[in-house]
Amino acid sequence: MIVSAQYLYWLAGALLLAGAAMILRDAAHPRRLWSALFWADLGVLFIAGDRIPPAVAGLQVLLLTAIAACGGLRHGSARRLSQSVREAAAVRLGPKLLIPALTIPAITLIGSLAFDKTKIGSLFVLDPANSTLAALGVGCVVALGIACWLTRDSVTQAVRQSRELTDVIGWTLVLPQMLAMLGAMFQHTGVGHAIASLAEHYAAVDVRWIAVVIYCIGMAIFSVIMGGGFASFPLMAGGVGVPALIGTFHGDPAVVAALGMFSAYTGVLVTPMAAHFNLIPAALLELPDRYGVIKAQAPTAMIVLVVNMFLLYYLM
Amino acid sequence: MSTAVDFWPLIGVAVVALGFACRFNPMLVVTVGAIATGIAAKMPLQDLLAQLGTGFVKARNLPLITLLPLPVIGLLERHGLREYAQRVIVRIRAATAGRLLVLYLFVRELTAALGLVSLGGHAQMVRPLIAPMAEGLAQERHGPIGDARYRLRAFAASADNIGLFFGEDVFVAFGVVLFMQNFLHGAGIEVSAVRLAAAGIPTAVCVFAIHGFRLYRLDNWLACELDKNAATAAEPASELGEQSP
Numbered sequence: 001m002i003v004s005a006q007y008l009y010w011l012a013g014a015l016l017l018a019g020a021a022m023i024l025r026d027a028a029h030p031r032r033l034w035s036a037l038f039w040a041d042l043g044v045l046f047i048a049g050d051r052i053p054p055a056v057a058g059l060q061v062l063l064l065t066a067i068a069a070c071g072g073l074r075h076g077s078a079r080r081l082s083q084s085v086r087e088a089a090a091v092r093l094g095p096k097l098l099i100p101a102l103t104i105p106a107i108t109l110i111g112s113l114a115f116d117k118t119k120i121g122s123l124f125v126l127d128p129a130n131s132t133l134a135a136l137g138v139g140c141v142v143a144l145g146i147a148c149w150l151t152r153d154s155v156t157q158a159v160r161q162s163r164e165l166t167d168v169i170g171w172t173l174v175l176p177q178m179l180a181m182l183g184a185m186f187q188h189t190g191v192g193h194a195i196a197s198l199a200e201h202y203a204a205v206d207v208r209w210i211a212v213v214i215y216c217i218g219m220a221i222f223s224v225i226m227g228g229g230f231a232s233f234p235l236m237a238g239g240v241g242v243p244a245l246i247g248t249f250h251g252d253p254a255v256v257a258a259l260g261m262f263s264a265y266t267g268v269l270v271t272p273m274a275a276h277f278n279l280i281p282a283a284l285l286e287l288p289d290r291y292g293v294i295k296a297q298a299p300t301a302m303i304v305l306v307v308n309m310f311l312l313y314y315l316m
Numbered sequence: 317m318s319t320a321v322d323f324w325p326l327i328g329v330a331v332v333a334l335g336f337a338c339r340f341n342p343m344l345v346v347t348v349g350a351i352a353t354g355i356a357a358k359m360p361l362q363d364l365l366a367q368l369g370t371g372f373v374k375a376r377n378l379p380l381i382t383l384l385p386l387p388v389i390g391l392l393e394r395h396g397l398r399e400y401a402q403r404v405i406v407r408i409r410a411a412t413a414g415r416l417l418v419l420y421l422f423v424r425e426l427t428a429a430l431g432l433v434s435l436g437g438h439a440q441m442v443r444p445l446i447a448p449m450a451e452g453l454a455q456e457r458h459g460p461i462g463d464a465r466y467r468l469r470a471f472a473a474s475a476d477n478i479g480l481f482f483g484e485d486v487f488v489a490f491g492v493v494l495f496m497q498n499f500l501h502g503a504g505i506e507v508s509a510v511r512l513a514a515a516g517i518p519t520a521v522c523v524f525a526i527h528g529f530r531l532y533r534l535d536n537w538l539a540c541e542l543d544k545n546a547a548t549a550a551e552p553a554s555e556l557g558e559q560s561p
Contacts, residue, residue, distance in 0.1 A: 005377065008380055008384065009376055009380075011384070012376075012379070012380055012383050012384060015383065015384075015386075015387070016383075045372065045373060045376070046376060049372075049373035049376055050373060052369070052373075053366075053369075054365070054366035054367075054369040054370045054373075055362055055365040055366045055369060056369065057368075057369025057370070057372060057373055058364070058365030058366055058367070058368035058369035058372075059365060059369075060369070061347070061368050061369060061372045062347065062365075062368070064343070065343045065344060065346075065347040068341060068343040068344070069341045069343055069344040083399075086394070086395070086396040086398075086399050087396060087399050088396075089395040089396035089399075090395075090396030090397075090399035090400040090403060091396075093395060093396065093400070094400065095400075095404075097392055097395065097396065097397045097400050098397075098400075100388050100391075100392060101388070101389070101392055101397060101440070101444055101445065104385055104388065104440050105434050105435045105436070105437075105440060105441075108434040109432060109434050109435065112434065130377065132434065133377055133380060133381075135434075136380070136381060136384060136385075136434070137380070137384060140384040140385050140387075140388060143385075143388045144387055144388050144391070147388050147391045147392055148391070151391060151392075151394075151395045153391060153394070153395070155387075157391065157394070158387035158388065158390060158391040159387055160390075161386075161387060161389075161390025161391050161393070161394055162386040162387040162390045164390065165386045165389070165390050166383070166386065169382070171343050172342075173379050173382060173383065174343075174379060175342055175343065175346070176375070176378040176379065177372055177375040177376065177378050177379055178342075178343060178346045178347065178372070179346060180371060180372075180374070180375030180378060181346070181350060181368055181371030181372045181375060182328075182332070182346050182349055182350045182353075182371075183371075184367070184370070184371035184374065184375075185328070185350040185353050185354060185367055185368070185371060186325070186328065186329075186353060188357075188367055189322075189325035189328075189353050189354065189356070189357035189359070190321070190322055190325060190357075191325045191326060191328065191329060191353065193321055194321050194322065194323050194325060194326050195326070195329075197321045198323075225329055225332070225333065229492070230492075230495060233495070233496070233499065234499055237499060237503075238499075238503070242500075242503045242505070246505065252515070253500055253505045253507045254507045254508075254511040254512045254514070254515040255515045257496040257499070257500060257507070257512060257515070258485065258496065258512050258513075258515035258516040258519075259515065259516075259519060261485060261492060261496060261516075262482065262485060262516060262519045262523075265481045265482065265485075268481065269474075269477065269478065269481070272336055272342060273332075273336075275342070276378065276382075277477045278477070279342070280382055280438060281438040281442060281443075281473035281476070281477075282470070282473070284382070284438050284439060284442075284443050285438075285442070285443060285447055285469040285470070285472070285473060286469075287466050287469060287470060288466060289466070292466060292467075292469075292470040293470045293473045293474060293477075295470065296467070296470035296471050296473070296474040297474045297477065297478065299530065300474070300478060300523070300526055300527045300530060303526050304482075304519070304522065304523050304526060307519070307522050307526070308519055311518050311519055311522070315515075315518065
């Protein structure tokens with residue numbers, strides 16, 4: 001294939017290593033050595049992750065955790081152009097500033113829809129297993145080219161800006177990956193089976209509305225624990241949905257499944273385990289409260305869960 | 317695995333829940349939870365480390381969606397993208413922060429329902445465009461908005477998440493619907509993807525009504541909050557990107 005996911009890992013790794021080098025040379029950085037070590041360690045995991053012995057990679061993950069947990073990441077002061085210079089640039093460049101910003105979603109969309117399985121000769125244009133991700137990578141590189149050309153600024157400057165943003169996001173950037181690692185560990189040790197057998201044995205599901213309530217709340221709670229609907233759906237659908245709601249009460253399987261998944265999503269909206277959706281934006285938007293996004297979503301999640309139970313009870 | 321279910325690894329779930337509840341550093345909570353799970357399952361140290369390493373390396377695709385757009389977004393912000401977004405939006409006279417977010421929720425949910433899930437995202441849309449626009453509109457109407465800006469930003473992020481989650485479930489060819497279809501197939505139940513997607517529509521509509529209403533109410537909340545503080549001149553909170561010392 002022409003654009004493989006592997007290249008994107010190399011690109012991301014190079015970006016992280018360049019950031020680490022910039023931190024190392026920044027004498028004013030409050031945690032120069034530890035921050036540089038953190039980003040360099042992560043960069044190496046990106047570039048060579050599949051060639052490092054797994055146990056060594058495991059030790060590297062422990063190093064990341066140790067640096068993050070001991071407060072080794074503080075962001076330095078950002079060196080940015082003053083407000084008036086930015087205002088002037090906004091006037092001068094005007095709508096052109098939107099072109100690179102919208103190039104990323106546009107190319108991602110076109111790439112993943114139109115070039116999904118396209119071949120040139122015998123080669124796939126985009127990695128067939130990761131076509132959306134590969135398209136996103138192409139979109140970002142093209143957008144960077146356009147942005148540099150429009151603003152007459154350099155790629156080095158772009159990397160410097162990116163370093164400042166990753167500095168602000170900090171360890172939250174790798175949290176989704178850490179949670180995926182935890183999920184793999186849960187799966188490896190059979191945590192899912194243990195929870196499912198608990199649900200099957202102790203859930204009293206012989207009354208229709210109680211079964212509906214247990215199914216929906218169980219979906220939400222397991223999503224809070226596992227951090228995603230995909231992990232909790234098989235547990236509750238297998239434990240309560242199929243045997244009780246579909247088997248005993250003859251519910252419509254399509255309604256039971258779809259509303260079960262939506263109940264799981266209400267759990268996803270309120271859990272820090274879904275870092276990608278809840279903690280990363282809080283860091284990216286520089287909220288003082290790490291759980292600010294969760295707090296904004298919680299009332300909606302509660303109401304939707306209740307509405308969902310009524311819909312399931314009457315529609316199934 | 318043997319036929320008897322091993323309940324010891326559930327200790328890991330308890331560790332994680334307790335750690336988050338006590339607000340320890342999430343990185344530490346997750347790592348300790350993973351190690352506790354491994355120890356409870358009697359994994360040898362070498363295997364445990366290898367499992368951590370493999371799990372982490374296999375999930376390398378996850379940070380890419382945040383990481384790769386950063387150079388472009390950073391460069392554009394340096395050259396005034398947020399300022400431009402704010403200038404443009406305040407020219408629309410009917411626009412308010414609440415209405416803008418309702419519109420974004422609508423567009424995000426609808427495009428996700430059509431399978432266009434990549435037309436959004438926190439790094440590509442919310443930080444550079446949606447959040448500054450909402451803040452700009454609130455400032456235009458109410459003057460300095462102080463800490464209220466953080467609530468606006470959090471709601472901008474919530475509109476992105478909620479639109480995505482409850483829209484994508486209605487799209488026939490998306491992973492979620494196929495995932496449910498596969499699961500039911502495994503349980504011996506055949507359901508068409510179209511019926512699964514259609515079954516999600518009532519909830520998707522309710523979600524838009526509920527969250528849309530809460531976003532719409534933000535304008536009232538801003539008016540109340542800021543008029544209350546109007547007498548005591550609030551200290552301006554830090555601009556996005558300008559770190560407070």
